[in-house]
Amino acid sequence: SLSIGIVGLPNVGKSTLFTALTNKGGLAANYPFATIEPNVGVVPVPDARLDALAAIDHPARIVPATVEFVDIAGLVAGASQGEGLGNQFLANIRETDAICEVVRFFGDPDVVHVAGRVDPQSDVETIKTELVLADMATVEKAIPRLEKEAKRDKAGAAKLAAAKKALEGLNEGHRARTLDLTDEEREALYDLHLLTMKPMLYIANVDEDQLDADLPEIDGCQPVPISAKVEADLAELDPAEAKEYLEAMGLAESGLARLVREAYKLLGLQSYFTSGETETRAWTIPIGAKAPQAAGVIHTDFERGFIKAETAAYTDYVELGGEAGCRAAGKLRQEGKDYVVQDGDVMHFKFNV
Numbered sequence: 001s002l003s004i005g006i007v008g009l010p011n012v013g014k015s016t017l018f019t020a021l022t023n024k025g026g027l028a029a030n031y032p033f034a035t036i037e038p039n040v041g042v043v044p045v046p047d048a049r050l051d052a053l054a055a056i057d058h059p060a061r062i063v064p065a066t067v068e069f070v071d072i073a074g075l076v077a078g079a080s081q082g083e084g085l086g087n088q089f090l091a092n093i094r095e096t097d098a099i100c101e102v103v104r105f106f107g108d109p110d111v112v113h114v115a116g117r118v119d120p121q122s123d124v125e126t127i128k129t130e131l132v133l134a135d136m137a138t139v140e141k142a143i144p145r146l147e148k149e150a151k152r153d154k155a156g157a158a159k160l161a162a163a164k165k166a167l168e169g170l171n172e173g174h175r176a177r178t179l180d181l182t183d184e185e186r187e188a189l190y191d192l193h194l195l196t197m198k199p200m201l202y203i204a205n206v207d208e209d210q211l212d213a214d215l216p217e218i219d220g221c222q223p224v225p226i227s228a229k230v231e232a233d234l235a236e237l238d239p240a241e242a243k244e245y246l247e248a249m250g251l252a253e254s255g256l257a258r259l260v261r262e263a264y265k266l267l268g269l270q271s272y273f274t275s276g277e278t279e280t281r282a283w284t285i286p287i288g289a290k291a292p293q294a295a296g297v298i299h300t301d302f303e304r305g306f307i308k309a310e311t312a313a314y315t316d317y318v319e320l321g322g323e324a325g326c327r328a329a330g331k332l333r334q335e336g337k338d339y340v341v342q343d344g345d346v347m348h349f350k351f352n353v
């Protein structure tokens with residue numbers, strides 16, 4: 001599943017948010033969540049379309065797509081003390097698809113701010129420096145190994161050259177992602193799993209009454225306003241109560257839903273569905289993925305043996321009461337290997353084993 005690392009200065013609300021997101025109380029009740037490690041939480045992606053599909057097909061179970069949140073809270077302390085990152089840390093961060101930085105916007109004078117005042121732009125600079133320093137340490141540590149690899153073959157030499165170029169840019173305080181690198185150089189750096197190479201999303205942890213306020217851009221991006229406090233309250237409620245609470249606050253959706261939507265947008269992801277009496281399920285694929293690639297998310301055999309996909313648009317499926325209705329109305333399409341899957345498609349794959 002999609003994996004997001006959470007970073008930020010101390011006392012900005014990371015733990016509060018992480019705990020709220022990963023202990024969704026009643027909201028998570030019908031999904032078996034693995035608690036992998038204390039700092040990793042797997043969260044269902046809220047998607048009302050699943051319920052609409054389930055109301056038609058009455059499946060034995062509903063399986064939402066999932067997002068994995070990794071709390072990388074230790075990053076700052078470790079990095080600023082010059083200790084670098086522990087192996088366990090690196091293992092956790094390595095596989096994340098994106099990094100999400102929690103930035104304090106809430107005022108509460110009872111909560112001490114490490115820098116003495118609420119200053120989002122300056123906090124972001126501080127974290128950026130820490131992430132860049134962590135990456136410099138990673139590259140510097142790798143260079144002796146890469147020097148050996150460079151003597152062995154051309155690929156090794158390319159890796160070393162890319163690492164040196166990246167180190168130069170990091171040294172000047174730039175994120176690896178913003179450096180002027182060729183595709184080959186990016187590829188050569190892949191194994192280093194640099195933190196600043198990952199796409200970045202900012203969460204503004206705002207006061208409750210600021211949830212729909214216009215926020216200033218951070219580092220050229222629009223931050224996603226979330227109240228960790230509201231999320232913590234929501235996590236305590238059953239689904240019906242949570243809905244009421246959101247309505248009372250004038251909110252259309254939870255912060256988790258907003259965050260996941262923004263992350264999908266940032267990473268160019270979308271969902272398609274499979275639905276029947278066994279299960280109604282959401283699958284995550286890149287925008288632009290073709291039918292065989294979408295099938296491959298379910299099982300690699302589905303991709304290899306792909307024949308065709310019976311496909312209905314989500315709105316048709318719901319309006320026409322499911323697969324039979326779509327078939328009768330001529331809305332169940334037979335799509336081949338070049339079909340570009342659309343967000344919300346309800347699909348049924350035919351494949352050779």
Ligand code: GDP
Pocket residue numbers: 008009010011012013014015016017073106108111205206207227228229230
């Ligand atoms: P972390 O160090 O970034 O993990 O921060 P914590 O989640 O431990 O939060 C630090 C303090 O800020 C705690 O006392 C929280 O209760 C408080 N806090 C977190 N989020 C909010 C919020 O949205 N509003 C307010 N007023 N306080 C918050």
